[in-house]
């Protein structure tokens with residue numbers, strides 16, 4: 001019987017059925033970071049448990065690292081404690097830690113793929129909801145809570161119920177100036193912020209086929225923002241070409257065996273999907289959020305919703321709540337909304353191609369007066385590549401601050417925070433109330449080039465006009 | 472490890488209305504700078520509960536009449552956003568023992584179940600009925616019957632469901648899977664040998 005990739009990976013990693021009907025699922029690769037692991041190590045110590053497969057566990061530090069300070073101790077003693085706790089736990093258990101001194105540190109969802117740890121046909125777990133990013137490689141990757149981090153450390157498994165699979169076909173061709181970020185914002189807007197509950201999203205169609213791995217990662221990254229626990233793309237030649245030669249990718253003869261094995265995991269033609277959604281790429285425009293969840297988005301030329309125009313009580317309430325927080329005018333164009341901060345980075349859009357694409361257009365432009373603009377590479381690796389191509393200099397020349405790798409202002413657990421009710425054009429993935437470090441701070445999610453357009457004009461703008469994008 | 476069988480929870484209710492209440496709102500990220508979960512309770516809903524100067528904003532958790540409530544009432548898609556277990560930990564450490572809402576984000580539901588917090592799903596009208604009864608009499612005793620999938624209060628009862636795996640885990644005292652997962656270790660090792668990337 002033809003099977004989906006999800007089904008194949010699930011079956012291959014099923015250990016046994018548990019008494020409550022869930023499955024004990026083997027997790028081949030476990031990624032950990034400083035925020036959600038210390039409590040898990042604490043629980044392990046309390047229960048007297050050992051790490052079962054330290055060689056299948058990889059750690060990095062990303063959320064709390066300052067991006068303007070490299071030397072320790074950090075000015076925030078709590079951040080320093082978390083850093084040391086992770087270092088100590090990894091050393092004591094034999095887990096590989098991509099510490100900052102290794103040159104391999106970065107956001108966990110950027111480091112895994114970059115190192116070739118993220119591979120097709122595997123299961124991956126990490127105590128972080130954007131673990132869905134790794135699905136871009138045809139892996140089934142789960143964001144988990146800390147008790148489950150403990151479960152995976154101790155048993156390399158976790159208890160899970162199976163998911164349904166929704167195939168999302170994005171067909172046709174994207175217009176110039178429309179990016180992977182717009183595709184996923186459009187999908188979330190179309191299917192709703194909890195439309196994916198109970199589903200794994202399989203992204204497919206010509207647009208995904210043509211996408212690079214980095215673009216696929218941007219799409220899979222935000223699956224969780226649509227309520228889907230995992231998102232994936234079937235592995236193909238693009239996937240294999242990306243992985244070849246990476247530090248943890250199989251080498252020599254093992255490479256060919258691995259590729260053959262990886263291919264076998266792709267969804268079979270004619271397999272069953274619980275749902276199929278078709279999206280026409282030509283209908284997608286540069287998209288910007290106006291509200292307090294990622295589904296509250298509109299295309300750059302649309303007007304901010306007006307609660308008085310809807311009869312649905314729920315919709316009214318959510319528009320009112322969002323606009324009261326966002327301090328935006330109902331029915332006004334989103335275009336032209338003044339911004340205070342521009343943030344370029346995160347596990348959604350903090351990869352080489354994101355900076356490269358922006359740098360193409362940013363040359364010779366200047367950040368508008370009064371706008372604070374920061375660019376934060378997703379990993380030290382991305383930082384080094386950008387430097388070698390002179391991209392960091394383009395950003396600096398334009399008036400961006402160029403920082404050290406980390407999560408930074410995506411959730412502001414480090415010193416990079418919004419102040420008061422500043423409005424931030426952000427290439428990250430969440431616009432929740434208070435997300436960027438100030439309880440009244442406001443976030444507009446958009447593609448990197450749209451962030452750059454907002455930075456140089458000082459207001460939400462159509463990047464296609466600002467940068468004369470037409471190829 | 473023997474765990475309590477959570478067949479029902481009885482206590483007073485606290486209505487925290489709204490849909491899509493995300494985990495950043497339940498526990499803002501800056502309070503996650505910690506290496507244990509101890510003390511998270513006091514930061515529950517912090518930014519919607521407190522002004523910048525630490526004074527109170529209007530919020531049910533700040534109302535004297537709702538103090539001591541153990542059953543949280545809310546809307547649709549509760550706990551969406553991040554996978555942070557800090558969210559259900561903060562809810563539990565604050566003193567809540569059960570949640571009744573229209574629906575939950577997937578990861579939040581799993582995290583809560585693992586902590587022994589029943590996340591019951593009820594229809595909007597029914598939650599409104601419970602909330603109205605609580606508003607009228609905050610001391611009203613509410614019973615969340617996990618086994619029977621029912622909420623009883625002031626002589627009324629409404630259905631409140633929970634998916635079977637969660638219900639089974641709670642009422643049979645296996646909501647924390649670690650014991651059972653450990654028992655499977657020999658089978659784990661056997662499965663690992665069938666996967667090339669793990670066998671290598």
Ligand code: SF4
Pocket residue numbers: 062063107108109128130346347348406407410411428429
């Ligand atoms: S960049 Fe943002 S979303 Fe990604 S892992 Fe870091 S905090 Fe989470």
